[in-house]
Amino acid sequence: MPDLSLNLASLPLANPTLTCSGTCGYAFEYADFMDLSQLGAFVTKSITREERVGNEPARIVEVRAGMLNAIGLANVGLDRFLAEKVPLLKRMPCPVIVNVAGHSFDDYVETCAAMDGLDCIAAVELNVSCPNVKDGLTFGTHPGRLKELTALVKKVLPHKPLIVKLSPNVEDITHTARATIEGGADILSLVNTFTAMAVDIWKKKPRLANVTGGLSGPAIKPIALHLVSRVYRTVAKSAGVPIIGMGGVQTWQDAVEFILAGSSAVAIGTALFVDPATPNKICQGLTEYLVKMRIDRLSDLVGALEMPGDQPAKSTYP
Amino acid sequence: MGVPLMYCLLRKTRAGRPCHPRHKPMPSTFVPTSDPTSVPRRSQFTATVTANEPLCREHYKLTLQLDSFPNTEPGQFIQVACRDMAALYSPETEFDWQPGQMLDFAGRELMSPLALLRRPFSLAGRRDSSSGVELDLIHRIVGVGTDWLAQLRPGDEVNILGPLGNRFTLPASNEQAILVGGGVGIPPMLYLAEKLAGRDAVAFCGALTRDLLPLTIIPDTTNPGEDSFTPQPNILEFARHGLRSVISTDDGSHGYRGFVTQALEKYLDRTEGDRATPIIYTCGPEPMMKRVARIAADRGIECQIAVERAMACGMGTCQSCCIRLKRDATRDGNAFAGKGWIYKLACTDGPVFKGADLLW
Numbered sequence: 001m002p003d004l005s006l007n008l009a010s011l012p013l014a015n016p017t018l019t020c021s022g023t024c025g026y027a028f029e030y031a032d033f034m035d036l037s038q039l040g041a042f043v044t045k046s047i048t049r050e051e052r053v054g055n056e057p058a059r060i061v062e063v064r065a066g067m068l069n070a071i072g073l074a075n076v077g078l079d080r081f082l083a084e085k086v087p088l089l090k091r092m093p094c095p096v097i098v099n100v101a102g103h104s105f106d107d108y109v110e111t112c113a114a115m116d117g118l119d120c121i122a123a124v125e126l127n128v129s130c131p132n133v134k135d136g137l138t139f140g141t142h143p144g145r146l147k148e149l150t151a152l153v154k155k156v157l158p159h160k161p162l163i164v165k166l167s168p169n170v171e172d173i174t175h176t177a178r179a180t181i182e183g184g185a186d187i188l189s190l191v192n193t194f195t196a197m198a199v200d201i202w203k204k205k206p207r208l209a210n211v212t213g214g215l216s217g218p219a220i221k222p223i224a225l226h227l228v229s230r231v232y233r234t235v236a237k238s239a240g241v242p243i244i245g246m247g248g249v250q251t252w253q254d255a256v257e258f259i260l261a262g263s264s265a266v267a268i269g270t271a272l273f274v275d276p277a278t279p280n281k282i283c284q285g286l287t288e289y290l291v292k293m294r295i296d297r298l299s300d301l302v303g304a305l306e307m308p309g310d311q312p313a314k315s316t317y318p
Numbered sequence: 319m320g321v322p323l324m325y326c327l328l329r330k331t332r333a334g335r336p337c338h339p340r341h342k343p344m345p346s347t348f349v350p351t352s353d354p355t356s357v358p359r360r361s362q363f364t365a366t367v368t369a370n371e372p373l374c375r376e377h378y379k380l381t382l383q384l385d386s387f388p389n390t391e392p393g394q395f396i397q398v399a400c401r402d403m404a405a406l407y408s409p410e411t412e413f414d415w416q417p418g419q420m421l422d423f424a425g426r427e428l429m430s431p432l433a434l435l436r437r438p439f440s441l442a443g444r445r446d447s448s449s450g451v452e453l454d455l456i457h458r459i460v461g462v463g464t465d466w467l468a469q470l471r472p473g474d475e476v477n478i479l480g481p482l483g484n485r486f487t488l489p490a491s492n493e494q495a496i497l498v499g500g501g502v503g504i505p506p507m508l509y510l511a512e513k514l515a516g517r518d519a520v521a522f523c524g525a526l527t528r529d530l531l532p533l534t535i536i537p538d539t540t541n542p543g544e545d546s547f548t549p550q551p552n553i554l555e556f557a558r559h560g561l562r563s564v565i566s567t568d569d570g571s572h573g574y575r576g577f578v579t580q581a582l583e584k585y586l587d588r589t590e591g592d593r594a595t596p597i598i599y600t601c602g603p604e605p606m607m608k609r610v611a612r613i614a615a616d617r618g619i620e621c622q623i624a625v626e627r628a629m630a631c632g633m634g635t636c637q638s639c640c641i642r643l644k645r646d647a648t649r650d651g652n653a654f655a656g657k658g659w660i661y662k663l664a665c666t667d668g669p670v671f672k673g674a675d676l677l678w
Contacts, residue, residue, distance in 0.1 A: 025635040032360045033479065033633065045635075051654060053661055060630050060638035064431040067630060071637045074661065080653065217434055251406065273435055273631040274399065275477075277362065 002290035003297045004283060006040075006264055008242050009161045009186040011123050013040040013095065013265060016255070016286070016298060017279035020246050020269030021046055021099035021125060021165070022071065024276075026081070027088035033276035037093035038283060040265055044085070046101040046127045049111050051077030056209040061198050066217030066248070067270060068196055070210035073101050073127075078111050086118060095122035097163065105152055113156040123160050126153060129167030129192040140167035140192070143179035150183025163244065166190040166231075168220075173227050174234045181239045188236055189244035189267065191224045217270040221248030225261055232262025232303055250278065252285025259298065260305040360388050360481055365453070367474045370467075373456065377502070377532035378468055379442070380455045380476075387451040388481055390441055392510035393624050393670040396480030397436035397632040398455070400463030403477040433463030436479060438629050440601065440669075442505035443512060453478075456505040456532050482632045483669045486510055486599055486622050494594040495519035496585075497561075498610050500578055500602025504532055506624050508555050510599055515559035518594055520549040522564045522585070524578025524606070528571040535572065540565055546574040547581040547588075578602075579609040586617060598622070604678070611673035621673030627664040634666035641668070642677040 004015040017040045024030055026044050036042065054074025061068050076084065089096050098121050102108040108126065115124050128149065129140030139149050146164075154162055164180040166173060168191040177188055193214025198207040206212075224247020236243050245263025249255055250271040258266045271278040286298060295301060365382035373379050443454035457464050470476065486506075489495045495514055499507035504523055511521060525531045539552035549562030552573075556563045565573030566581045574581040586596070600610045601624040614621035627639035640661035645654060654660050659677050662668065 022637075023631075023635060025633075029634045033362065045637075053654065053657070054637060054640065057638070057640055058628050059640065060628055060636065062433070062435050062630075065434060067435060069630075069636070069638065074637045074640070076653070270434075270630075273636055275362065275403070276633070 002287055002295060003299075004286060004290075006299045006302075008123075008244070008264055011041075011095065011161045011187070015040045015283050016259065016263075016265040017282050018097070018244060018246075018265055018267040019043050019272060019279065020267045021127060022069075023269040023272045026076070026085045027092060030272070030276040034272075035277070035280050038280050039094040040279075041095040041097050041122065042092055043097045043125060043267065044089070044099055045075055046073050046099045047075055047078060047081045047111060048073055048101050048103075049078050049107045051075065051080060058207060058209055059213075061207045061213070063196075063198055063215070064219065066215050066219030067273075068198055068208060068213035068215055069193070070208045070213035072210065078114055082114065086120060090120040092120070096120060097123045097125050099125045099127050099165070101127040105149060108149060109152055109156050112153045116157050116159055121160065123163055123187070124153075124157055125163035125165055125189060126150070127165055127192070129165060129169070140176065141170050143175045146176055147179040147183040150180050150185050154184035161186040163187040163189050165192055167192050168223065168227055168247075169195050173231055177231045177235045181235060181241050185241065187242050187244060188231065189246060190231060191220075191227050191247050194220055194223070216248065218248045218250055221250075221254060221257075224248060225257055228258055228263055229261040229305065233307075237262065237303060249282075250274075252282045252289060255282050255286060256289055256301070259301050260303070262303040262305070264299070264302050358386050358388055360479075362477060362479045363387060365476050365478050367470045367472050367476060368452065369472060370470045373532040373534075375529045376460075377456060377458045377530070379532070380457060380467060380470065382453045382455065382476060382478065383450055384453070385450045387453065390444055390453075390481045391485035392441070392513055393485040393506055393622075394481045394483050395438045395440045395632070395669060396453070396455075396478045397438055397482060398463075398467070399436050399477040399479075400433040400466045404475065431462055433461075433466060435463075435630050436632065437463045437467075438482075438632055438665075440506035440509070440624065441481070442508045444509065454505075454508070456502070456508075458502045458532075479632070483665060484667070486624070486670050488513060489517070489519075489597045492594055493518070494596045496582070496596050496598045497521040497556075498578060498582055498598060498600040498602070498606075499523050500600075500606040501525045501530060502532070503600070503602030503606075503624070503626070506601045507599065511556050511559045511561050514561065517560075519561050520563065520585075521553065521556045521561050522566070522578050522582050523553065524566040524568070524581070524602070527567050527569045531565065531567070531572070533565075535565065540573045547584045549585070577606070577609070579606060579613060582610065583613055586613070586619075598673075600624070600673075601626070608678060611676060614673050622670050623673050623676060624669045625664050625671060625676075626669070629665055632665045634663055637663065639664035639668075641671070643671065643675045644677055646675070 021043045052073050055072030059071050100111045164185040193216045196215035197212045200207045228245040242264035244265045245258035246267035249266050249268050255266045268278050365384045368383045369381040371379050439455045442456045445452040457467050497507040534554035539550050551557040553563045564581050566578045596619050598614050598621040607623050629639040630636040642659050643662045645660045
């Protein structure tokens, strides 16, 4: 039986499947539909310091091979998260990663500081790249500000690995990736959704009330894969910072692609809406793939993609 | 572009029928480890199509057979994968064209996209027997997902997820149930009528025109002209449970000419003081439901509304199906304490809401 376990920085995971923030609720929403104990880690919806109602509907629209969302970080806020959701998360049968969003340095610092002392939380992921919120500072597209934010948060989070989730809506993702690593991020996750839109041709209006939304689903997988590969080769590999790859992962083959491109783990988002058991199925598929390829440990596959010009690796295929 | 690459676009020729001879579907449902003799908990299920009959223009009645399904109540819905889920998880998902295999170049797959997300459908009926559970869905072709559903044939498999959402609260024994359904909002009213068999209940069903009414109209049973809003045993689906009904069409092609809400108002006005305390149940287009809520509020009648919202997950995670409700401190605690309203999710807080609570 091949070994799917891995260490993401100092965070040990039983397998490489994570959920994407915002696609799996706060805790047990999917308990009837998937085996949460078989998840590598559960990533919560974004938490902000204040509760947020979110955007007006329509908040979601399906497009070809993907969907746009503009939820607007609707969430219960830090106080209600601590009072109502943390007691649930204490019973979660897998490691829990809390996703934190904010609109100012103080927002992030205060929310992250509240997470540091909670035993039921294994790590914190910073959402610096929500494309659907217009108020407050943008952090995800500004390398200098991103580095400063990462450093400030790292200071109040001495006991938890810090993940920073990168936006693809930037000129060069390696710049923001590098800034994040210099700021002290332990793990990178990429990518968030792509800013996009859809038009109702009969009403001659945007289909989302927010006009633009974030594109996710199979449509973005090839682009996300390219960005993971680029960040891995350019920045992350040499810095020894692991990557959580995400963007349109729906099958185990998708997961293998991301892992070969340099992801240590993969997160599943939009596919959960269709089939919440997708992570469980991906683990099953990965196991069968490793057996077929005669690979003992999945972690040996991370970044094993052979690029033109690379020294050919010894084939393990029979 | 080589043939194998083309083939990957063409693999699926018919709904629910993987075209590849070597295709062996993997189990596509997550099987919970519970007592097999008990009623299963909500989950994903693979259902078999037993019938998919056209009811009227663009509308079909899909009947699904399952070995077992959790208990359900009127108002609840299921999320239907409007695509071949087994093919998605097939072990051979790479280009596996083989020499000699015929390619369906005229196939619809080349030009039409797949439905990515599931589509929510209200349950329109349910029958339990020793051989399992039969569920009825009524669907109307409005896009790629429902077009795929319309192609299903008996024996095909469909992946469904549910049951989801809350339910209608049935009337008290001294109340008269008034069911108001518009167009594709009629299905949950049919399931509700099953539970109201033999009770004091009437149904109002409206559509743009007669051939958009997904119902079996009994010939020569609808009163003409001014009397057309008097309930009659004129719709088979209601009459078989003892409910009389009123049919309205906007163009007057059958029954009352006008909106179903106008027929409802006339009925309420005429029977004022002449009947038990009414309670209204409604589902249909949003302008219709808003008008029904207004009519009920003006007359002090309780009204339960099954809302329809764009929805991705149906399980309370995506937060897209929000609808505005009056904030209620006893229900909402300290959430959004500074506001007079609050967003609730149609999928988990609803789809059934009280008309008096909705701000839309």
